[in-house]
Amino acid sequence: MKHRLITHALTTSLLFGGLAFAQETSKQDMARDMVNSDAKSTNFHRDSEIIGMDLWTTVATEDGEKVDIGDIRDFVVDSKSGRISHVVISSGGVGSVGDTLRPITWDQIKWSENEDGEKVAMVDMSEKAFDAIAEFDAEKINMMNTARPVDASAGKDKKMVASTNHLCSDIAELDVYGPGEEDSFTSIGECVINCDTGTIAYLTLEANDETYLIPFSAFQIQPISGEEAGEEDIEFAAWAPHGEEALKAAPTIDEDTKMTAQNPTFRKTVDSFYATGEKNKAAMPKKIGGIR
The missing domain is CATH 2.30.30.240 (PRC-barrel domain)
Known part of the structure; x- marks a missing residue:
């Protein structure tokens, strides 16, 4: 079920500016490059x-x-x-x-x-x-949908703070929202792991009858206040750098032409398309749905 955000939680700072939707290389040219390049890269694996x-x-x-x-x-x-x-x-x-x-x-x-x-x-x-x-x-590793009590300051009551540690399997089920959107348009599919660095390098999601590979750094995972969420039942969601319509210009995964995370040429194309991801992420508000 899609979750609807509290209207006041979405501020104008969610609107990402200067999104570059034009691709320098056509999908046909990129597909040819994939076939001709050394596509073997065993460091990146889907969860x-x-x-x-x-x-x-x-x-x-x-x-x-x-x-x-x-x-x-x-x-x-x-x-x-x-x-x-x-x-x-x-x-x-x-x-x-x-x-x-x-x-x-x-x-x-x-x-x-x-x-x-x-x-x-x-x-x-x-x-x-x-x-x-x-x-x-x-609970000790501060998993998703839990909160840990911390001292706000001396002499004040404790407050609930959402954890930043989550299970990979839980991240792969989060609802995804576009910038400024009040309804989720899809959910995260899989986490793509870089086994060399021990990090989640990319996330996949399906929209527009396509599968997209998006850098993890371009997402913002934040707690939200769902209709049934209480102080001790914090719900999370993911904000993507682009909405469903804007994603139509993004590179898509295609197993037949080797457009996957295993291919270094395709990863470079994806990273270039989402080059504004870090700037967009920094513009996300620190307070969403009344929970910090």
Whole structure:
């Protein structure tokens, strides 16, 4: 269901100025460049390509075998910077029933490839050491739809402050609004992860019967006051640099012509189109829907 924002929450500062909609290269020329360029770039992956991947230990067991100690379930992401701080690992149970979730830091993950060229996740940790890690606690990492109390100042009551840490899977379900719009026109599709830097580099969304790749830095993720949201039930949404109509001029993902996040030429085209993203993001108000 689309959420309608409180009218006073939208100010004129949401209106982005000087949007450049013209593309320097036609889609036909760009498609030819994609086919002729070296499109192999294994550093960028959609979250669906990594979630569910087995995590292997590099420390052999007493029998000399290296085992998988769980599978990747999710990522903890800072919605301001896109940086991934933790990877949530699921172990035990059958499917998602009876399993145990444990967090390890992104820096502990080592990436490699098997003989088929498929990405493999490894960690320098024994199975016993992994089992000793405390279980994942969403509230302590300030997950989405929660708020953490902080001291406003000495002698004053505490106030609720929305967290900037969210699960990747939750970000991928946020409603998306265009600048100055009161209704969402789509929702975020997937997070595209740069495995070299440990950041969410891009987000995908569908509109106009197309799929768009947009830099994470061009979005603004903010809490909103929904009709049923209370002080302890903060709801979030994402503001895109362009609305649905303006996106018609943006480059689109096309698997057939290699226009994907894996292609460095396409990423350069996308980054160039959204070059005003950081300026637009800075213009977003810090207060939306009455929640700071």
